[in-house]
Amino acid sequence: MKNILIDCENVGFHYGHSTVLEDINLQVKAGEFWALIGPNGSGKSTLIKIILGLLAPDEGVVKLFGKSIGTFKQRERIGFVSQKSNSFNSGFPATVLEVVKSGLTRKVGLFKSFSKQDERHALDALKIVKMDEFSNSNIGELSGGQQQRVFIARALVGEPDLLIMDEPTVGIDQKNVASFYSMLNDLNREHGIAILLVTHEIDLVTELASHVACLNRSIHFHGIQSDYKNMDDDDISSWYGHPVRRVHAPKEEV
Ligand SMILES: Nc1ncnc2c1ncn2[C@@H]1O[C@H](COP(=O)(O)OP(=O)(O)OP(=O)(O)O)[C@@H](O)[C@H]1O
Numbered sequence: 001m002k003n004i005l006i007d008c009e010n011v012g013f014h015y016g017h018s019t020v021l022e023d024i025n026l027q028v029k030a031g032e033f034w035a036l037i038g039p040n041g042s043g044k045s046t047l048i049k050i051i052l053g054l055l056a057p058d059e060g061v062v063k064l065f066g067k068s069i070g071t072f073k074q075r076e077r078i079g080f081v082s083q084k085s086n087s088f089n090s091g092f093p094a095t096v097l098e099v100v101k102s103g104l105t106r107k108v109g110l111f112k113s114f115s116k117q118d119e120r121h122a123l124d125a126l127k128i129v130k131m132d133e134f135s136n137s138n139i140g141e142l143s144g145g146q147q148q149r150v151f152i153a154r155a156l157v158g159e160p161d162l163l164i165m166d167e168p169t170v171g172i173d174q175k176n177v178a179s180f181y182s183m184l185n186d187l188n189r190e191h192g193i194a195i196l197l198v199t200h201e202i203d204l205v206t207e208l209a210s211h212v213a214c215l216n217r218s219i220h221f222h223g224i225q226s227d228y229k230n231m232d233d234d235d236i237s238s239w240y241g242h243p244v245r246r247v248h249a250p251k252e253e254v
Contacts, residue, residue: 002029005065005162005194006051012059013046020046022218024060028211030161033188033195035209037202039240042216044198048166051196052080065161079103079155081148083167092140096150099139100125103154125153128191129183145169145176149183156187163187166198177201181208203246214239 004027011024020043028034038044049055051062053069064072100122126132129149134142139150148168155163165184169177181201185208187193199205206212212228214221220239221228229246237244 002031003065004029004063006196007063007066008047008051008060009063010060011047011050011057011062013043013050013055014058019217021050021057024215024219026213026219026222028162028194028196030194031188031192032211033185033209034197034211034213035202035205036196036198036213036215037200037206038215039242044215045166047215048164048196048198051164052078076158077161079152079158079160079163081151081155081163081165081168083170092138094139095135096126096131096137096139096142097122097135099150100135100153100157103157122153122157125157126150128156128187129153143173143176144171145173145180148172148180152183152187156193160193162194162196164196167200168197169199169201178204181205184208202244206246216240 006026006028008024008026011021012019013021024047036044036047046055050057051064053072062069065074065077097119101118103125104118104121123132123135126135129152131146131149131153134146134150139147142150148171152163152168163184169180172180181204184195184197188195188210195209197205197209206225206228209225211224212221213219214228214236216239221231221236233243233245236246
């Protein structure tokens with residue numbers, strides 16, 4: 001049986017009197033690629049913050065790699081990339097390689113220097129995201145899409161089993177979004193890294209993801225991609241709150 005990496009059991013959360021999450025049950029297992037979709041304000045980022053331990057649930061339990069979140073110590077097993085990562089201006093004084101190596105700080109220690117092996121790991125991570133030729137470039141000189149690839153490399157350098165991303169393509173121009181997702185697909189299929197991806201790009205991502213979870217305060221659907229595709233657009237629209245018409249790729253292109 002596959003290991004369960006994330007296990008949310010009956011999770012609930014409120015901001016003041018406002019219920020944001022209600023009775024969330026979700027399991028992400030090793031090697032799976034989950035798309036977490038839902039309209040604006042549906043609680044996606046809040047759920048991610050709870051999974052990362054940044055917010056405590058008011059109800060229910062979250063377990064990571066089989067351990068309750070309070071006792072889970074192997075943080076390096078989880079890489080996180082947010083939508084706000086790609087915000088450096090052109091004068092930011094750090095090279096791409098330095099940014100990626102900063103992902104090893106937890107392992108190496110804050111005031112210790114990096115070894116040659118750390119540097120090799122950082123370059124390997126840059127190769128995986130096809131950014132090794134930019135290793136000496138200034139991070140601020142790269143496009144938003146290139147910066148996000150570097151942040152994926154920083155998340156990968158600790159060799160995580162699970163990558164969590166909250167709308168990582170915000171700020172990436174449309175022509176680079178498809179190649180960004182195809183890189184995520186390689187990470188999942190070739191490197192076996194499980195992915196939990198929050199996105200609004202439902203047509204693109206649900207072609208790639210193995211599983212889909214539809215959230216609007218509670219989970220309205222969660223399951224394998226083909227079951228999601230077989231759902232009626234009207235059912236999806238009813239919980240989404242506005243009409244949703246999905247574009248299905250022709251079978252031979254999938
Ligand atoms: N710090 C906060 N204090 C009070 N309410 C908040 C706070 N953060 C978020 N909310 C509210 O909680 C609800 C869920 O927000 P959340 O950011 O989780 O949604 P989301 O699905 O990620 O939205 P989006 O797709 O627009 O990013 C929203 O109604 C939001 O206004």
